[in-house]
Each structure stands twice: as structure tokens, then as C-alpha cells.
Amino acid sequence: MVIVQCIVASILSQTAILLWFGFTFQTSLLDSAVSILLLAIACYLIGNNLKYYRPEKNRYLLMLMYCSILATLWLLVNNWVLDSIILNDPHYAEFLYNSLPIRFFIGLLIIGLMAMVSVVWYTQEDQKETEKRKLEAETLARDAELYNLRQQLQPHFLFNSLNSITALIGSRPEEARKMIHQLSDFLRGTLKKEDQQPVSLIDELEHLQLYLDIEKVRFGHRLSTEISYNEACKSKLLPPMLLQPIVENAIKFGLYDTTGVVTISIFAECLENELQITVQNPYDPDTTRPKHGTGFGLSGVKRRLHLLFGRTDLLETTSYSHIFTTIVKIPQV
């Protein structure tokens, strides 16, 4: 609405100016209407353009050039249209020619102004958007942290482990003692990792080994594990507690989805600028509930990777002939 009012006001003022120069009302109105409407189109073009592409900082000379080109184009089109529709006034052609420089600068001024306003407006919009995203990311990070904390407590795991210890105390006290130590080490490691500092691969794998050893006591001969890594990757860094939910998921699917002996394998290798960790577990495609294949634990990992690295392609899962594979890539900076 405001735009229409602006256009009408501009047309009227220009008509008034042309009347002052002594042209007929019809000629004045036609000239004004054509040039203002064409200018409005040029303004729309530059505004729309800047919505999607804005020059980097300190590249305003480029902007000026762009505005000049647009102003020139506008002038040429304007000139050609007016020249071909207003024929009955002999003075008009001469006036049109003489007024070219003035028209050019006024056009450039308006287009430039439009460009400036657009840049400021859209930059602000962008900032708002960025802030919104940042806020969202922070909320997500908090959620992830909460989820992690809950995960770390793992009541189910903890109580079942304590129950195993109860059983061992009677029959095999030495093993009970060993399991208490493993559980303590594991819990201590978990608490230490509350600060989100990256940890080395070897530390993380040792921590996982503790967890797996405890699970092995619980599940006996049903669970076996294979952990291997390239020597060169030993000190590569990864976010703490990132692998834990992946391995938990593998165990859950492996142990609760099949009845036989389950082998969970973990393999780490270095790719170019990336640490890649592959976790595999058997599963039963007939009973694994469809759509829930990735599990909540994994979507948490994916979200975390997205927050940390801004990429969504770092976690991949594939299932092929009874083997479920999770591949996680950690960019090394």
C-alpha cells in the first residue's frame, strides 16, 4: 500500500515539474508515469536481487557499478518508450534528450537508496535468523546435555550390574570385586567427562572397553566384542561420550533382537582430516520394528554432531544381511 502511495506521489510531483516546463498535461503525465513505473521495476529488481545475494563487506564499489548499470538500463528503456509514444510535441524530444543527465542521476540516486535500504533490511533479517538459530542450537545443546546426563546415569544398566555383583559375591567373590572395580572406573570416567572437552580416541576406547567388560559379565558368553584401530589414530580427538550411545544401541539391538551369540565390532581408522569409527552388530530384520530402526540414542548423536560441526552427514547407518552398521565421522581440526 505504502509502495503504491509512493509511486502515485512521485508521478504527481514529476507531472507538476513537467507542467512547469510548459508541457501539456497529457505529455507530463505520460512521461512521469512511464519513468516512475520503470524506475519502480528497477527498484524491485535490485531489492529482490539483494534478498538472495549481498556483496561482501568493502565491496561497495561493485554495488555502485551495479546500480549505475541498472540506472543506465532504466534510462535507455525509459528513453526508448517515451520517444516512441510521445510524438505530438516537437519540444518534447529535445527536452527528453537534454534532461538525460538529470534523469540518470535522479535514477541512480533512487536505485542506490533502494539498494542501501535493502542491504540494511536484509542484513538485519539475516541477523535475526542467525540469532534464532543460535538460540535454537543452545536449547538443543542443553537438551543433549540433559539427555547425556540421564544416559550417563543409566539406571537400568547400573541396577542390572549391581544385581550381577550380588550374584557373584556368593559364588565368585574375586570376580565380584573385579566387577565393582570396573563399575567404579566406568562411573568415574563418566563423571570426569562432564566437561565437554574433546578426548583422545584411545581414552574413549578404553572407557568403552570398561563398559563392554561389565556387559560381558552380565550377559556371559552371549556377548563378544572386537575393538581395533589404526595406531596412527590413537591420539585423534573426538567429543566425549559420543561413541557410548552408539555402542549401547548396538548392544541393545544385538542382544535383545537375537537369541544367539552376539559380536559387537568397533573399528577406528583415519581418513583425510577425519576420524572414522565403524560399529557393527547383528540384528533380526524380521523383528526390528520398522521406522524405529535408528533409535533415540542415535538421533541424539546426530543432533550433537550437527551442533558441534554444523554437518548432518557425519552419522550413517546401513543394514545389510543381518548386520547393522553405524559409521560416525569426526572432522579433525
Place this chain on the structure above:
Amino acid sequence: MRVVLIDDEPLARSVVIEYLQSWPDLEIVQECSDGFEGVKAIAQHEPDLIFLDIQMPKINGFEMLELIEQPPSVIFTTAFDEYAIKAFEEHAVDYLLKPFTKERFNKAVQKWMDQRQVPEPKQNTKQLLDNIQNSSLRNERVVVKTGTKIKIIPVNDILFLAADDDYVKIHTPEGSFLKNKTMAYFEKLLGEDDFVRVHRSYIVRINEITRIDPYEKESHLAILKSGEKIPVSKTGYPKLRQVLGL
């Protein structure tokens, strides 16, 4: 009296075995490490009491109980949190939260012994199962027994259900399966988002319906993608119109 232990963790079973030593009347006839073995063992030995874990491979403790015609008395042994247990607390003989003490274990067994004096103790387990559907522990799949085989049907695979005497016939793309449950049970289990009960004897997946045709006086037929024709009753029709947004 015969007892069967069903728990996937060997050490968890050994605790129960140890505690049971002070109950000479109770004889452990079999130990099972998953629900499939449990179903077989219960059919074979007809135990008086079972100790049952909830989270187990393939099918969980509740699903296993559903497969048994005459379930024995149950004492749950689980590390599940109390909230999950509360829902059916009153209907199981008892539940033991791992790790449990010998005193707590003895109390549970004593409770069962006392209940045995009262007639119809098995009623409990039936009620328990009816109650479980209200808990959120399981509604993603249905477990059925066909002959000696156990089939796990994801709820997503169910096309429609038809009442069949005392059973309900579950129709899936792979064929149909019978389950000894009521239509009301399934109506509750499946919820109202994906399914609608169009008839006293029929529950249909909403997405499967391609067409509704009028049929005789005041009734309709729902035509499914598979070509199946399902009767829609006078009371079912308004419900169907509502879920389809007509």
C-alpha cells in the same frame, strides 16, 4: 511345587537359585534365557510359579505371558524403574526390583504361598495382562503363536482386524494370524490415530481405505487397497466420516 526361571542374564538367575535354596518345597524345573524358551518350558512343565524378567531378547516378559493360555502365577524380577511397574503392581503376585535382598525375596514367595490358599489365584495373571495394555511399555507390535512358531507382527504391518469367535484375526500383507483377545483390547492397543473401529467386528487401518460404497439399508462397505470389502455399521459410519474429515 514347580518353578521356572526366565531371565536372559545367567547371574541374575543364579541369585534366584541361591535364594530359593531355603525353600525346599519349590523345585526349579527349568531355567530359560528368553521368552521363546519360556513359552516352551511353561507348556511342558506347567509350573506353579515363574520368576520373570521383563526386558529380554526377541519378546519381552509381557509378550511372553500373552502367548500362554493358562499363565501361572508370576513374580517379576526386573531392573525397570518403579513407574513402569506401578501400573500392574496389584495384579502380579509381586515384583522384585533388582538387586533385591533375600528378605525381600522371601516376602514375595511367602505372599504367593499365602495367596495360594485363596481360590482362583490364576485370575491375577489374566487381570495383569489386561492391565498392561494401559502402560506405554508396548504398543508397537503384537506377538502371536501359530502352531509352535512365534510370530512378531509390527503394528505398522496390520491392515485390518476381524473378530472371529473368541479370537481376533489380524490381517497383514503376509497373511492373517489369530490372537486370543477381544476387539476392545485391540481398539485400545492400536489407538485412534491410525485405526478406526468401523463395525462391531472390524477395525481398519485408516490409510488402507480407498473408497466407501453404500450397501443395503443404512450400512456401507469400506473398500481397502487390497480389494478387501469391510462392512461399516450404522454407528461405525459417522466415526469413519469423522476420521476421514468428511
